[in-house]
Amino acid sequence: MEKIKVHIVGDIVLSKKIGKGLKKWREIFNISQIEIARYLNLSPSVISDYEAGRRKNPGVNTIKRYVDSLIELDKRNGGHTIKALQKILNPSSMEPILQIKEYKSPIKIVDFLNAIEGELPINYQNNNINKTQNTQEIDERLKAQIFGHTVVDSVKAILEMNGQDFLNLYGWTTERALIFTNVSTGRSPMVAIRVSSIKPRLVVFQGVSYLDRLAVKLAEIENIPLIITKLSVDELLDRLKNSFD
Amino acid sequence: MEKIKVHIVGDIVLSKKIGKGLKKWREIFNISQIEIARYLNLSPSVISDYEAGRRKNPGVNTIKRYVDSLIELDKRNGGHTIKALQKILNPSSMEPILQIKEYKSPIKIVDFLNAIEGELPINYQNNNINKTQNTQEIDERLKAQIFGHTVVDSVKAILEMNGQDFLNLYGWTTERALIFTNVSTGRSPMVAIRVSSIKPRLVVFQGVSYLDRLAVKLAEIENIPLIITKLSVDELLDRLKNSFD
DNA sequence: TAATTATTTCGACAAACGTCTAAATAAAGT
DNA sequence: ACTTTATTTAGACGTTTGTCGAAATAATTA
Numbered sequence: 001m002e003k004i005k006v007h008i009v010g011d012i013v014l015s016k017k018i019g020k021g022l023k024k025w026r027e028i029f030n031i032s033q034i035e036i037a038r039y040l041n042l043s044p045s046v047i048s049d050y051e052a053g054r055r056k057n058p059g060v061n062t063i064k065r066y067v068d069s070l071i072e073l074d075k076r077n078g079g080h081t082i083k084a085l086q087k088i089l090n091p092s093s094m095e096p097i098l099q100i101k102e103y104k105s106p107i108k109i110v111d112f113l114n115a116i117e118g119e120l121p122i123n124y125q126n127n128n129i130n131k132t133q134n135t136q137e138i139d140e141r142l143k144a145q146i147f148g149h150t151v152v153d154s155v156k157a158i159l160e161m162n163g164q165d166f167l168n169l170y171g172w173t174t175e176r177a178l179i180f181t182n183v184s185t186g187r188s189p190m191v192a193i194r195v196s197s198i199k200p201r202l203v204v205f206q207g208v209s210y211l212d213r214l215a216v217k218l219a220e221i222e223n224i225p226l227i228i229t230k231l232s233v234d235e236l237l238d239r240l241k242n243s244f245d
Numbered sequence: 246m247e248k249i250k251v252h253i254v255g256d257i258v259l260s261k262k263i264g265k266g267l268k269k270w271r272e273i274f275n276i277s278q279i280e281i282a283r284y285l286n287l288s289p290s291v292i293s294d295y296e297a298g299r300r301k302n303p304g305v306n307t308i309k310r311y312v313d314s315l316i317e318l319d320k321r322n323g324g325h326t327i328k329a330l331q332k333i334l335n336p337s338s339m340e341p342i343l344q345i346k347e348y349k350s351p352i353k354i355v356d357f358l359n360a361i362e363g364e365l366p367i368n369y370q371n372n373n374i375n376k377t378q379n380t381q382e383i384d385e386r387l388k389a390q391i392f393g394h395t396v397v398d399s400v401k402a403i404l405e406m407n408g409q410d411f412l413n414l415y416g417w418t419t420e421r422a423l424i425f426t427n428v429s430t431g432r433s434p435m436v437a438i439r440v441s442s443i444k445p446r447l448v449v450f451q452g453v454s455y456l457d458r459l460a461v462k463l464a465e466i467e468n469i470p471l472i473i474t475k476l477s478v479d480e481l482l483d484r485l486k487n488s489f490d
Numbered sequence: 491t492a493a494t495t496a497t498t499t500c501g502a503c504a505a506a507c508g509t510c511t512a513a514a515t516a517a518a519g520t
Numbered sequence: 521a522c523t524t525t526a527t528t529t530a531g532a533c534g535t536t537t538g539t540c541g542a543a544a545t546a547a548t549t550a
Binding site for chain 4: 277278279289290292293294296297299302304
């Protein structure tokens with residue numbers, strides 16, 4: 001919110017014509033001069049004077065109060081303009097999460113892999129794109145530890161979650177497995193991880209019909225081990241529920 | 246560079262004490278009051294008055310000239326502070342962006358659509374999923390206005406950008422067209438928009454071979470008009486460059 | 491077409507700004 | 521300790537801002 005305000009104010013102050021800058025943002029927020037005047041307890045002609053550039057060097061308080069009014073009035077209108085920011089501040093439904101668990105002690109990825117009958121994708125093992133991805137290095141990374149897991153229905157997640165929601169997948173640590181069920185190709189979940197700022201330690205796909213090449217490549221770029229399991233959703237949830245305690 | 250200036254100016258104007266805000270940035274740039282005074286052809290006491298908050302509501306030109314002097318004097322001294330700030334505020338390469346433009350005045354989406362020979366996807370028009378998506382409502386939304394556009398190579402964008410980079414696509418307003426080139430199915434770009442906090446006003450796909458159904462559905466959920474263009478990348482960039490001035 | 495609402499234009503005026511100059515104080519350098 | 525440089529403080533004054541209110545114009549609605 002504050003960051004957006006800094007950008008709006010900075011943009012207006014640096015406009016070649018301050019008045020036009022004010023008007024531009026008022027139009028973006030879809031608010032009338034009369035509404036702003038009422039909010040600020042000013043005559044409507046004052047707002048028109050501002051936007052017409054009657055004064056060549058308005059004071060900074062004028063700009064601040066004008067921008068404040070845009071934001072507050074937008075809020076009152078259940079405002080779309082700052083809706084994305086409001087979404088960030090108010091987490092929405094967690095329904096796409098099927099199971100989330102923090103472990104009492106860290107678990108090695110190789111043990112996790114065994115518990116869910118997971119396997120590395122075939123072309124992951126034979127990949128020549130990243131020459132460092134040899135057997136020895138994969139073994140090294142499978143020795144890494146995780147502290148929890150989150151199971152997500154990937155279809156629901158992609159449809160219902162936004163950036164902030166994505167952060168909520170991580171519990172208290174990102175050192176965890178992120179498990180996507182009903183995946184199909186795997187591209188969408190991996191793209192979502194790609195654009196997210198926070199990365200899991202391990203990604204597991206359940207329900208793969210055809211593993212997408214870009215998904216594999218993105219996993220490599222992110223340096224995240226990618227595992228496939230052929231268990232059903234119920235069986236997977238059961239195994240996870242009764243393990244790692 | 247301009248972005249840094251917007252950030253500095255916005256930060257100063259929104260400071261609880263403008264004078265302290267000015268001083269903070271002067272100290273960051275490691276420049277003396279006397280240097281600023283010389284640059285601006287003012288008496289040194291004037292700069293001190295500014296920073297001491299002698300006047301409660303200084304004019305925007307005062308702030309602009311002060312910040313200009315910081316930037317210009319830093320440039321003369323090798324630009325070290327500017328370079329450091331660029332790293333902080335804009336960490337990675339902007340290479341995936343092919344073109345970014347702010348319009349001098351708002352453009353109707355319908356006019357934009359005509360300029361790039363854009364069309365609505367077939368199943369978008371006939372879709373029954375969202376019953377409100379009838380011809381009349383689509384026409385209404387095509388009357389909406391945009392204030393700029395960003396053209397992005399979608400393959401490079403997905404591979405090289407993270408969440409913060411995605412915000413950089415928006416210039417100074419989200420009321421813009423986001424144009425993805427070399428799209429193929431369109432699913433990845435639309436997923437990326439899905440998980441991003443900030444949404445464009447309009448999405449354009451270039452280079453579509455098979456339009457993905459999920460991409461269309463995501464556009465509807467986000468309430469973002471989705472347009473397809475058959476122009477080549479070069480032709481598209483050319484048309485955009487020479488339009489909307 | 492007429493009524494209503496929104497915006498623009500402009501004169502007026504009290505308050506505040508922008509800047510100078512002079513003198514004092516603080517900080518840095520020798 | 522002394523000198524030099526940087527910064528602060530305060531009085532003064534011409535210029536500009538912020539705002540009101542009235543009237544006119546433009547846009548929207550009935």
